[in-house]
Amino acid sequence: MPISIKEVAEGFTSEQKFFILRRLNYDGLVSLDELPAGVTFMLEKIYALSETEAVEILKEYLAEHDEDVNIPEADYEFAQKLVDQAPNSLDNAESGDVKTNLKSHFDTNKPLNEKELELTNVVDISSTESITHSPFELFDWSMQVRLEAGLIAFHSPYPEVRAVTEPYDDPSVPCETPRAIIVGLIWVSIGNGLALMFIKALGYNIDGQAQTYISDQKMGHYAKIPPRAMFRWQMVSVSLLRSFL
Structure with a gap:
């Protein structure tokens, strides 16, 4: 059930939530009273992350994606900047405890609106300032370090993947594959099975060639x-x- 932006991640200020929406590319929502499930999921996960967990995620991200040509340079440099600005007190945290806590965040059976953590070091930003801040301008370290870590841990480190996929699977959306199989069997039984086989074969060949083309372009x-x-x-x-076939 869609919920309002006021009912999710209540520890964040309105300006912080709007900034997060912009970073998630959801700043063009028609209504803030009925948030998509993916937005609610990300807001709650970002809110639930502690600063220590976020820094740990970013450190692993920097190590794993060093010299990764698919990671935008601006994203990587900003993550490095956030890690460099981390308070020295966070370095004393036990790595094992942090990883154990991180695993609990991936329990998607929890209600999306569950309050897991109280926010600290919240910076109240005026609406005028929040509009002018760019995604890679450091102005609220506590919120931004968890935002970037949340994007990596609960969505994808690649902007292209985030642009075409949702971080949250909606169980209410019906699966099309069983329906297509059942309808296809019915049409084969009462219709022309040979024609259906030709269509399937042509579709498979076209799809296979397209995937090969994309793979070659990626290798290139x-x-x-x-x-x-x-x-x-x-x-x-x-x-x-x-010519040889």
Whole structure:
């Protein structure tokens, strides 16, 4: 059931919530009274993270994605800046305890609106200032370190993945695969099964070739090969392959 932005992560100020929505690319919501499940999920998870847990997540992120060409440079540098600005008192935390606490955050069976942690060091920001802050401008370390860590731990470190996927699976959305199988079997039984087989075969071939093309382009990206050059050699290889088949 959708809930209002006022009812989720109540320890955050309104300005902090709006900044988080902008960072999550949800600043264009029509209504703040009925938040999508993904927004509610991320707000609660970010709110529940402690500063120590967030710093631990960012440290692992920096170590694992060093020289990762798919990580935007601005994201990586900002994460490094947040870690560098961490108070010295956080370094005394036990790593094992932090990892144990982090595992508890992935229990998606908990209610999304459960209050797990009291927020500390909240900075009250005026609405005018919150609009002018860029995503990579450090102005509220406590909130921003948990925001960036939450994006990595509970969503994805890659902006492209976050742009096309939701961090929260909605159990109310029906699964299409069983329905497609049942309807397909019915049509095979009462319709033309041979025609359906041709459609399936053509669809599989087109999809397979498209996936191969994308995979080759990705390998070309890693190998620093321009996309057009990769496409030309793909056309040559396909032509040679077809000539021998």
